[in-house]
Amino acid sequence: MPANTLPDSASLGGFLRDRRARVQPGPGAGTRRRTPGLRREEVAARAGVSVTWYTWLEQGRGGPPSSEVLERLAGALELDDVGREVLFLLAQHRPPPLTQTAAPAVTPALQRVLDALPTSPAYVKTPAWDIVAWNAAAVAVLADYALLRPAERNVLRRLFGTPGARDRLPDWEEDARFALAAFRVDAARAGGSPEAAALAAELRETSADFRRLWAENEMRTHGVGLKRLHHPAAGLLTLEYSAFAVDGGEGLSMVVFTPASPADEQAIARLLADQPRAA
Template identity: 40%
Template sequence: MDRAQQLSEFLKTRRARLRPDDTGVGGFGGRRRVPGLRREELALLAGVSVDYYTRLEQGRARNVSPDIVDAVSRALRLDADERAHFHNLARPSRPRRRPARPQQVGPEMRQALQALDSVPAYLVGRRLDILAWNDLARALIADFPALPPAERNMARLVFLDESAKDLYPDWEGKARDTVSTLRVDAGRHPDDPQLAALVGELTLASEDFGRLWADHTVRGRTRGRKRFSHPRLGELALDYVAMRAPDDPDLTMMIYSAPPGSDAADGLRLLAGLAAPYPVPA
């Protein structure tokens, strides 16, 4: 994906959500043809020239300093995830010397995953590829072993598998989270051809994906609650944590659990009884 285009579209969408009344900038007058702040107003708030901000928003600025990124971030009122994404996009491009190696899951991580025998857990890598899972995750989310390896991807499951809308009662929320995570990946790895191909495939195949991708929402959630609708157990409201591997920032373990004594905890115990052991691929 083109880093300059990503940067341009990101800044435009962030600027469009601001209002002059919210920022105290209103001295440029005139009828507004588009929502949000004008470039002149944003440049004033950031303390940079209009010409420089214009070049930055058009993806034509070179060697953007971290101080400039921080100043524009403050003017745009970016949160921590958005600011990190902006820094990633503003970094100078470096030519890739060799293709990225496929991600590997070491035996220690697989062992830890299988030791979690009372809660659903899985490992997700770059591009939201599902790399490994335990029996409860297979019983709750999808029969991962039955899927071709190329289809073991959370974004494909959410947007291309119709059963996802039955699995997630708040499918729109799950879809937004999925796209925003892919946006984080796109900022970290803008030159990843497999990510570009995935985004292209989903854009063509899913109108919902195209709509959400155009929002440029960036969010790296590490905890929260997700509702599932299991065909045999009914609805389960589970808490999740996302734990990033210390030696691989692109590898995350997702773990779902429930408060002791809750209906969801009872549901997980029943789910464990339904989850027949299945060998995880080496």
């Protein structure tokens, strides 16, 4: 194969043909088959589409299938989560919408990643910005999430509803505007999370600042940047933040706040050293 030629499976048609060949026919499908896997008409019947149209898809003809059809094709071809994602990427050049399930589980391996960041506060959040895991540095610098009720572990509720939030954040207006812009993107990526929609409706009712900033309709990805906060014991801290998608985490992302200077790192280390005595 020439170096500049993609494998056949890198096209939608090639991917469909490859996956069709991997599916075992069900009982009663007959044994006299010249090729392995399902026939085109069997895939079409499973997916509820015409044989002609499915044949066009494998031949690279016709327009891109709708999300509904792609979901039916994923079921017909018995694709796992990775296969489903590749199908959407090849057909629509975007990942599939996230499936709405119970709260995603934080694996022990992911918790170990958090714990391996000794002086960098870090947490894992859902598309609705509920914090579901955190490390010791986050407890020392941001909040002791274990002492909060689940509803109180939401970043936006704390930003717009916690007394004293403005006092702790010297750049509160900029931080709040950025948070809402990134929250909009996270909710869109989640395919219209009902939890995110309910949170937005709740905060529109309870916070005039939320209503004002929400009406601006800004959208931004997390990217990287600086966050300043006043800590009651450590004083002013400056942190660099970065966000990372958690692969296989159904919309989970990990946000890491790295000390911006050696002085900030030393201040966090002192907070952590004081935690056992304060417990």
